[in-house]
Amino acid sequence: MGTSREHAVVIGGSLAGLLAARVLSDHFDRVTLVERDRFPDAAAYRPGVAQGRHLHVLWSRGMEIAERLFPGLEEELRTAGAPVLGVPSDLLWMTPGGWRRRFEVTRLLTFSRELLDWSVRARLAKFENVTVLDGREVTGLLPSAGGPGAGVGGVEAREHGTRADAEPLRADLVVDACGRGSRAPEWLGRLGFPEPPQTKVDPLLGYASRRYAVPPGFDPGWKALYLQADAPNGTRTGALFPQEGGRWIVSLFGMAGDYPPTDDEGFLEFAKSLRSPHLYEAIKDAEPLTPITSYRRTANHRRHYEKLSRLPEGFIALGDSVCAFNPLYGQGMSVAAISALTLDDALRSGAAPTRIARRMAKNAAGPWLIATGEDLRYSTTKGASAGISTRVINRYVARVVRLANVDHHVCTRMVNVLALTAPPQSLFKPDVLWRAATTRVQPLAAPDDHPV
Numbered sequence: 001m002g003t004s005r006e007h008a009v010v011i012g013g014s015l016a017g018l019l020a021a022r023v024l025s026d027h028f029d030r031v032t033l034v035e036r037d038r039f040p041d042a043a044a045y046r047p048g049v050a051q052g053r054h055l056h057v058l059w060s061r062g063m064e065i066a067e068r069l070f071p072g073l074e075e076e077l078r079t080a081g082a083p084v085l086g087v088p089s090d091l092l093w094m095t096p097g098g099w100r101r102r103f104e105v106t107r108l109l110t111f112s113r114e115l116l117d118w119s120v121r122a123r124l125a126k127f128e129n130v131t132v133l134d135g136r137e138v139t140g141l142l143p144s145a146g147g148p149g150a151g152v153g154g155v156e157a158r159e160h161g162t163r164a165d166a167e168p169l170r171a172d173l174v175v176d177a178c179g180r181g182s183r184a185p186e187w188l189g190r191l192g193f194p195e196p197p198q199t200k201v202d203p204l205l206g207y208a209s210r211r212y213a214v215p216p217g218f219d220p221g222w223k224a225l226y227l228q229a230d231a232p233n234g235t236r237t238g239a240l241f242p243q244e245g246g247r248w249i250v251s252l253f254g255m256a257g258d259y260p261p262t263d264d265e266g267f268l269e270f271a272k273s274l275r276s277p278h279l280y281e282a283i284k285d286a287e288p289l290t291p292i293t294s295y296r297r298t299a300n301h302r303r304h305y306e307k308l309s310r311l312p313e314g315f316i317a318l319g320d321s322v323c324a325f326n327p328l329y330g331q332g333m334s335v336a337a338i339s340a341l342t343l344d345d346a347l348r349s350g351a352a353p354t355r356i357a358r359r360m361a362k363n364a365a366g367p368w369l370i371a372t373g374e375d376l377r378y379s380t381t382k383g384a385s386a387g388i389s390t391r392v393i394n395r396y397v398a399r400v401v402r403l404a405n406v407d408h409h410v411c412t413r414m415v416n417v418l419a420l421t422a423p424p425q426s427l428f429k430p431d432v433l434w435r436a437a438t439t440r441v442q443p444l445a446a447p448d449d450h451p452v
């Protein structure tokens with residue numbers, strides 16, 4: 001990467017962009033974050049993060065990094081009313097292999113996506129060398145002083161929603177955090193750089209979500225529900241999680257094109273058809289606080305910058321713009337956080353763009369394996385099909401899931417993999433392999449109401 005550290009531009013002010021801007025503030029004299037939306041003055045919806053109306057879980061690794069970059073953030077979220085959830089001790093969790101015993105493995109704060117983004121934005125605003133240009137859309141990249149083909153030297157941006165001429169914003173480094181709809185490959189193409197190859201694996205997953213008021217005095221001995229489909233025969237999953245403000249977020253998920261409806265009756269019917277009645281029973285008489293909204297842009301989508309032999313100086317992509325996952329496993333924000341640390345390391349060591357791209361790809365590799373591996377259990381998934389190795393791994397993982405339902409040690413391993421505090425390979429270590437080979441598991445017939 002170039003040696004000048006005067007000005008960096010981040011495109012996109014969602015979580016990947018906000019965390020990247022925070023990291024860059026330690027390395028550059030000035031950082032400008034350009035966001036297409038106007039940021040709301042509160043923890044509120046905005047179109048650029050339309051997925052924020054649906055369940056968002058920030059696993060431990062993501063929270064740990066966000067806290068490291070913004071010390072005190074966790075306490076602030078807690079003070080704003082984010083409940084603490086013991087996982088799976090406070091969670092009724094119906095896995096594909098049956099009920100999971102309610103061990104205490106980890107603790108999570110559960111909050112709305114709006115609250116998280118608002119808290120992070122407010123903290124970033126305290127950094128004097130960071131400027132936020134909201135309501136501005138980036139329309140292209142500028143070549144560096146060496147001319148097209150030498151590198152990236154900034155962006156062109158104009159007021160969003162207008163046809164005004166785009167104005168140049170020169171920078172020594174441009175970070176693309178535009179999310180899964182990023183047009184950076186096309187912009188790089190215009191400067192004479194090759195576009196990265198792309199992979200899409202689409203499980204045809206749809207979300208429908210609604211927020212409810214927690215009924216007064218509601219205390220059934222659990223705080224959250226996660227009722228998973230039994231793939232590949234079952235396609236329907238449902239989740240109910242507490243959020244700040246005494247609310248529940250309820251998200252229904254349908255795989256293989258079995259999309260959950262958005263009318264009141266259809267939503268409840270879908271909830272009723274899940275593998276356990278708990279979610280339906282909880283919401284059928286609860287007070288809805290929002291309309292039902294749907295979301296279907298959920299394909300796994302990778303842009304393989306790491307496969308290019310030549311990358312421009314002065315340009316780095318991270319977050320969903322490099323790799324967006326089927327969101328059911330809740331990994332995107334944590335991968336964005338890990339990638340912000342990769343950016344920090346790269347700036348400290350002066351790594352070359354191709355090396356940085358390889359490290360960004362490595363951050364996404366484990367979560368990609370988890371998301372696409374699960375999706376390939378469905379023959380309807382588009383873009384890839386399960387080869388022999390995927391089928392063998394899936395059979396093994398199904399066995400480990402059943403074992404994790406009753407075995408604290410294996411459950412801890414599994415949750416750590418989901419929480420990105422351990423790699424997926426840790427499920428193949430001898431202790432787990434041995435237990436999986438020698439233990440016969442009887443599925444629990446009913447949720448275990450007594451945490452071990």
Ligand SMILES: Cc1cc2nc3c(=O)[nH]c(=O)nc-3n(C[C@H](O)[C@H](O)[C@H](O)COP(=O)(O)OP(=O)(O)OC[C@H]3O[C@@H](n4cnc5c(N)ncnc54)[C@H](O)[C@@H]3O)c2cc1C
Pocket residue numbers: 011012013014015016017034035036037047048049051054055056057058059136137138139177178179180182207295297298318319320321327328329330331332333334336
């Ligand atoms: C339904 C759903 C549920 C999810 N649930 C979870 C979960 O439980 N846990 C989890 O960790 N992750 C979850 N994710 C993933 C998570 O939302 C993303 O990984 C996270 O938002 C980080 O993405 P990002 O910042 O890279 O991109 P995005 O969040 O997509 O943000 C991109 C930003 O760039 C801006 N932008 C785009 N183009 C331009 C432009 N030309 N100029 C200026 N600005 C631009 C947009 O307005 C937006 O603000 C979920 C995703 C979906 C779709």
